[in-house]
Amino acid sequence: xxxxxxxxxxxxxxxxxxxxxxxxxxxxxxxxxxxxxxxxxxxxxxxxxxxxxxxxxxxxxxxxxxxxxxxxxxxxxxxxxxxxxxxxxxxxxxxxxxxxxxxxxxxxxxxxxxxxxxxxxxxxxxxxxxxxxxxxxxxxxxxxxxxxxxxxxxxxxxxxxxxxxxxxxxxxxxxxxxxxxxxxxxxxxxxxxxxxxxxxxxxxxxxxxxxxxxxxxxxxxxxxxxxxxxxxxxxxxxxxxxxxxxxxxxxxxxxxxxxxxxxxxxxxxxxxxxxxxxxxxxxxxxxxxxxxxxxxxxxxxxxxxxxxxxxxxxxxxxx
Amino acid sequence: xxxxxxxxxxxxxxxxxxxxxxxxxxxxxxxxxxxxxxxxxxxxxxxxxxxxxxxxxxxxxxxxxxxxxxxxxxxxxxxxxxxxxxxxxxxxxxxxxxxxxxxxxxxxxxxxxxxxxxxxxxxxxxxxxxxxxxxxxxxxxxxxxxxxxxxxxxxxxxxxxxxxxxxxxxxxxxxxxxxxxxxxxxxxxxxxxxxxxxxxxxxxxxxxxxxxxxxxxxxxxxxxxxxxxxxxxxxxxxxxxxxxxxxxxxxxxxxxxxxxxxxxxxxxxxxxxxxxxxxxxxxx
Amino acid sequence: xxxxxxxxxxxxxxxxxxxxxxxxxxxxxxxxxxxxxxxxxxxxxxxxxxxxxxxxxxxxxxxxxxxxxxxxxxxxxxxxxxxxxxxxxxxxxxxxxxxxxxxxxxxxxxxxxxxxxxxxxxxxxxxxxxxxxxxxxxxxxxxxxxxxxxxxxxxxxxxxxxxxxxxxxxxxxxxxxxxxxxxxxxxxxxxxxxxxxxxxxxxxxxxxxxxxxxxxxxxxxxxxxxxxxxxxxxxxxxxxxxxxxxxxxxxxxxxxxxxxxxxxxxxxxxxxxxxxxxxxxxxxxxxxxxxxxxxxxxxxxxxxxxxxxxxxxxxxxxxxxxxxxxxxxx
Numbered sequence: 001x002x003x004x005x006x007x008x009x010x011x012x013x014x015x016x017x018x019x020x021x022x023x024x025x026x027x028x029x030x031x032x033x034x035x036x037x038x039x040x041x042x043x044x045x046x047x048x049x050x051x052x053x054x055x056x057x058x059x060x061x062x063x064x065x066x067x068x069x070x071x072x073x074x075x076x077x078x079x080x081x082x083x084x085x086x087x088x089x090x091x092x093x094x095x096x097x098x099x100x101x102x103x104x105x106x107x108x109x110x111x112x113x114x115x116x117x118x119x120x121x122x123x124x125x126x127x128x129x130x131x132x133x134x135x136x137x138x139x140x141x142x143x144x145x146x147x148x149x150x151x152x153x154x155x156x157x158x159x160x161x162x163x164x165x166x167x168x169x170x171x172x173x174x175x176x177x178x179x180x181x182x183x184x185x186x187x188x189x190x191x192x193x194x195x196x197x198x199x200x201x202x203x204x205x206x207x208x209x210x211x212x213x214x215x216x217x218x219x220x221x222x223x224x225x226x227x228x229x230x231x232x233x234x235x236x237x238x239x240x241x242x243x244x245x246x247x248x249x250x251x252x253x254x255x256x257x258x259x260x261x262x263x264x265x266x267x268x269x270x271x272x273x274x275x276x277x278x279x280x281x282x283x284x285x286x287x288x289x290x291x292x293x294x295x296x297x298x299x300x301x302x303x304x305x306x307x308x309x310x311x312x313x314x315x316x317x318x319x
Numbered sequence: 320x321x322x323x324x325x326x327x328x329x330x331x332x333x334x335x336x337x338x339x340x341x342x343x344x345x346x347x348x349x350x351x352x353x354x355x356x357x358x359x360x361x362x363x364x365x366x367x368x369x370x371x372x373x374x375x376x377x378x379x380x381x382x383x384x385x386x387x388x389x390x391x392x393x394x395x396x397x398x399x400x401x402x403x404x405x406x407x408x409x410x411x412x413x414x415x416x417x418x419x420x421x422x423x424x425x426x427x428x429x430x431x432x433x434x435x436x437x438x439x440x441x442x443x444x445x446x447x448x449x450x451x452x453x454x455x456x457x458x459x460x461x462x463x464x465x466x467x468x469x470x471x472x473x474x475x476x477x478x479x480x481x482x483x484x485x486x487x488x489x490x491x492x493x494x495x496x497x498x499x500x501x502x503x504x505x506x507x508x509x510x511x512x513x514x515x516x517x518x519x520x521x522x523x524x525x526x527x528x529x530x531x532x533x534x535x536x537x538x539x540x541x542x543x544x545x546x547x548x549x550x551x552x553x554x555x556x557x558x559x560x561x562x563x564x565x566x567x568x569x570x571x572x573x574x575x576x577x578x579x580x581x582x583x584x585x586x587x588x589x590x591x592x593x594x595x596x597x598x599x600x601x602x603x
Numbered sequence: 604x605x606x607x608x609x610x611x612x613x614x615x616x617x618x619x620x621x622x623x624x625x626x627x628x629x630x631x632x633x634x635x636x637x638x639x640x641x642x643x644x645x646x647x648x649x650x651x652x653x654x655x656x657x658x659x660x661x662x663x664x665x666x667x668x669x670x671x672x673x674x675x676x677x678x679x680x681x682x683x684x685x686x687x688x689x690x691x692x693x694x695x696x697x698x699x700x701x702x703x704x705x706x707x708x709x710x711x712x713x714x715x716x717x718x719x720x721x722x723x724x725x726x727x728x729x730x731x732x733x734x735x736x737x738x739x740x741x742x743x744x745x746x747x748x749x750x751x752x753x754x755x756x757x758x759x760x761x762x763x764x765x766x767x768x769x770x771x772x773x774x775x776x777x778x779x780x781x782x783x784x785x786x787x788x789x790x791x792x793x794x795x796x797x798x799x800x801x802x803x804x805x806x807x808x809x810x811x812x813x814x815x816x817x818x819x820x821x822x823x824x825x826x827x828x829x830x831x832x833x834x835x836x837x838x839x840x841x842x843x844x845x846x847x848x849x850x851x852x853x854x855x856x857x858x859x860x861x862x863x864x865x866x867x868x869x870x871x872x873x874x875x876x877x878x879x880x881x882x883x884x885x886x887x888x889x890x891x892x893x894x895x896x897x898x899x900x901x902x903x904x905x906x907x908x909x910x911x912x913x914x915x916x917x918x919x920x921x922x923x924x925x926x927x928x929x930x931x932x933x
Contacts, residue, residue, distance in 0.1 A: 025455065
């Protein structure tokens with residue numbers, strides 16, 4: 001399959017899945033108990049005029065399909081509507097909170113990739129007690145929810161030792177990095193453990209392959225054997241986890257940002273859920289789903305570069 | 320060939336250690352389940368009895384594990400909290416396993432359009448992280464245990480159905496299936512009496528691992544205040560309540576539920592992975 | 604003149620095995636000589652050839668001496684070992700599809716050991732790769748291709764080219780044709796023989812195929828259960844086998860030049876590594892076995908009148924006529 005055709009096909013598939021997801025996200029509100037207006041008011045009492053204003057503003061008396069298509073049209077133009085709680089455009093809300101979340105996720109991603117790959121590599125290559133220690137450590141990392149990690153890190157490093165601030169996201173890049181170190185660690189911990197385990201077992205599997213023995217038999221230095229043949233051959237496996245890693249990071253910001261009172265999009269999702277600010281919840285959900293699919297698309301494009309046996313669009317084989 | 324002998328020196332040691340770790344985890348889970356079942360009789364205090372005079376008290380004869388910020392007995396809340404903390408994931412796993420197996424068997428056995436429709440749907444659900452789906456549902460139906468359990472059940476369903484589907488596809492190729500078909504057994508009969516028992520161990524191993532993940536997600540929801548109602552004792556909720564205790568410098572009431580969550584999840588993972596290993600070795 | 608390869612009393616133990624996997628191997632390959640090492644799978648022939656490059660399974664312990672160009676492989680340090688593997692001895696493996704990393708280009712595969720040992724500049728290594736590819740009948744464009752784009756036969760040629768990259772004195776070929784289809788097999792064997800001649804290397808050819816061994820080699824070693832059963836010049840050994848195992852192997856191999864008869868499989872299984880052995884390892888399967896065979900390990904003895912032949916059988920002299928007859932006419 002040519003590159004162009006593959007790209008177009010995958011883009012069409014993505015659009016279809018996103019459309020279905022948007023329908024689910026929007027339709028879910030319609031299935032909510034009670035009439036939409038009172039739902040939007042979420043129990044707050046309102047005068048008949050206010051009720052009418054809301055009905056007009058949100059076109060609640062229109063048929064479902066019209067409402068959905070109107071919303072979809074707006075979203076396609078990059079407009080996620082207005083927040084009920086804050087009475088401002090959702091876009092403005094998101095934009096204000098984007099920098100801290102973006103930085104947080106980026107920091108966590110770096111930690112996951114660097115530490116996850118390094119621990120997996122060391123465990124597989126060293127073996128023995130080092131490997132056992134890493135195995136036990138990653139077992140616990142994988143069993144620790146991000147909010148538990150957040151609370152424990154906060155208790156140890158900010159309350160007890162006072163090394164890091166315990167809440168907020170700071171202003172200016174330096175201060176933000178400083179404030180977001182612990183949250184990023186909490187966010188990354190689970191995925192570090194998972195990536196380390198995947199890397200380790202993938203590397204051990206490749207080490208059993210004949211071509212590794214053959215490379216050694218040809219006098220290639222051991223470090224080069226591990227780097228150029230063992231680790232290199234696990235990259236495909238690692239890459240296919242990209243979508244899962246990014247989407248897990250994104251959704252877990254809800255917990256970590258709440259625990260550390262970081263002024264980010266995750267915290268906004270928590271607040272909006274509690275206050276039933278549905279336009280905001282819709283927007284954030286759709287963005288998370290969209291990013292997940294985007295990352296998977298990029299992974300599909302990159303995979304043939306990493307593994308020449310994979311032709312475009314046939315995921316799976318890797319050694 | 321000699322390459323078959325390649326084995327890391329470390330691996331052998333971990334493997335011989337495994338049964339001990341596995342038994343330890345199994346034993347731990349047994350204790351937790353027992354505590355949950357017998358909670359009303361084992362709790363030394365009413366888990367919701369507020370005693371502000373006793374707030375953030377350390378361990379004492381009356382309160383062996385101390386008290387939280389509202390003076391509620393931590394031991395009692397842990398024991399009673401085990402009930403909701405296990406019941407929720409149990410619901411998730413039961414739902415996702417039963418529904419996932421039905422969907423997976425249908426897709427694997429029938430194939431054709433049914434298979435492609437189901438695999439499309441699976442792809443769609445995969446795009447939603449479990450926690451996001453649960454938050455979405457809670458934002459509509461409000462807090463409570465049922466809505467998030469159903470949402471997570473749906474989110475975990477594809478993991479089970481995809482596994483089941485691939486197992487059924489492999490199973491269908493085995494000669495005994497054709498032998499039964501020739502003898503006139505119906506597809507449903509063959510599936511129920513022969514295919515299901517053969518694939519059950521693998522699916523159960525996956526569901527055991529899912530239990531740990533479901534516990535993580537539900538505890539996370541409770542931590543956000545979106546899961547169980549505020550007064551119900553629950554480990555995730557206790558971590559949330561304990562945050563202020565930590566800030567005040569009395570971390571015990573937060574650390575204990577954290578430890579309970581981590582150990583339980585780790586135990587489920589170890590047991591589930593051990594079962595998966597055993598099944599894999601049996602097949603080899 | 605020293606032999607290219609000299610193995611003296613090589614014993615190899617594996618953890619969990621009740622007896623040595625290799626129980627005292629003596630074997631030599633002279634300069635420019637082709638020697639075949641023949642045996643069933645599990646006889647230890649692959650392990651013997653791999654020990655020449657010290658490619659030992661984890662936990663293996665060795666005794667004895669394996670010398671390539673006079674240098675003992677088993678006691679080398681890491682640097683000497685790399686030098687040996689890059690420049691002195693090279694191995695051609697059974698299945699080229701499994702032996703070459705599918706994710707790297709052929710050019711990288713050919714040149715990496717020269718480049719990474721920091722003794723050959725990349726350009727020089729590339730030039731040599733082109734020459735070696737030419738020697739095995741492949742064009743320069745293969746350099747930029749991936750293993751998945753070549754056929755099994757072409758890949759085995761690449762493998763051979765890679766073995767020649769470091770200009771070795773010894774090539775070890777471990778069943779190099781088993782994974783190929785029949786027409787390619789002949790090509791690869793022919794090519795191997797030509798190149799050995801042209802580049803002046805010694806060749807240790809490991810195979811279970813007696814016909815192939817007879818066609819290519821000057822001398823033959825027959826291996827059974829970790830020991831050499833019989834050795835001698837190829838022609839003499841196949842015409843007049845002196846060990847019942849050699850004779851049985853010959854009878855189980857189809858031959859074009861002999862009158863058609865029934866092929867006889869050897870009854871029974873080779874002894875398991877889990878049990879200790881007393882006496883002759885072949886005794887349990889040998890139709891001529893006596894009490895002595897079960898009790899006493901037969902030493903290697905020269906064959907009367909044929910100074911370059913050794914055989915490890917108590918009854919070899921009495922059985923000579925019977926074995927020769929059965930090999931030819933059964």
